[in-house]
Amino acid sequence: MDFDLDIDARGLLCPLPVLRLRKRMGGLESGQIARLLADDPAAHVDVPHFCAEQGHGFLGSEEIEDGTAYLVRKG
Template sequence: MHETDETIEIYDLKGLNCPLPVLKTRRKLQDMPAGTCLWVETSDPLAAIDMPHFCAENGHRLIETVTVENGHRFLIRKG
């Protein structure tokens, strides 16, 4: 866990399938200042492929990917 986890917003996208987790994450990050971190929780197995690709294509940094029961958590720093 990161020191500041308690201050990082968790965006719950469990239950949504591709491409909705990426589309909703993109929209959420648009309204956040650069350098802000966001935990994104998903249950879509394809998110493990889609989120890293989304971050790389859009200049965001994928800090951590965690496999959790029924899905993944992604820690993203907005570029």
């Protein structure tokens, strides 16, 4: 899937990956997609919860070699 913004939060621990996602998504328009790369185990819970709380669409996640890639559509 194509995305408009790539955010590398690998090496950061909770809550920093989600905080970085929130800050960087501020520049996106509604409907654009951000990809967050994270290796924090808590991100599996934090990212979908953040999306639900903020009105963004959680498009899913995919395991990658050095973490997980999360796709989020700005609400």
